[in-house]
Amino acid sequence: MAGIEIVQGDITTQAVDAIVNAANSSLMGGGGVDGAIHRAAGPTLREECRHLRATDYPEGLPVGDAVATGAGDLPCRYVIHTVGPNRHEGQIDPRLLASCYTRALDVAQQLGVRTIAFPAVSAGAYGWKVADVARIALGTVAAHPRDGIDLVRFVPYDPTSCVAFEAAFAGLA
């Protein structure tokens, strides 16, 4: 069973096999963690995303789904893009958010990823409370079989988010 840990910081600097991006359906980048990942990865990531849109996802990546690309200049091997539910658009079903974590782990397993880092999907521009995100994220990952994955690291960006993730982690026991 994979270990789970919480490390406050910038997900773009994590020394793991894959990092998860809180993207939008366009896959073409944006603000928040998506912007940080695209900036740090450089233009090859954008090219790969453009290719995905032109081939597998002409209508965009659906909310709750996940897809992998290479990682450009990032220290990891893969970026796994997922699209969280946007509360501002009435997407309030927690199963959509849980699906982001489940699908990202499924994709990671298909790639043979052993270590993976997650941000707080939907806890920024998409308007979810970080405490809800933390509880759903931890609960979903803890319930996933995660065969072949040695480490799942949650990377809350700021101290308040970190407290929320630590509280949710403590609540698992």
Ligand code: AR6
């Ligand atoms: N490392 C880790 N976490 C980060 C980083 C970072 N470098 N930067 C921000 N966060 P958001 P969403 C945290 O808005 O709510 C984008 O424009 C941030 O503090 O990045 O899923 C996309 O293109 C927050 O806790 O993602 C979409 O359009 C968390 O990451 C939209 O925003 C998620 O905030 C997606 O919104």
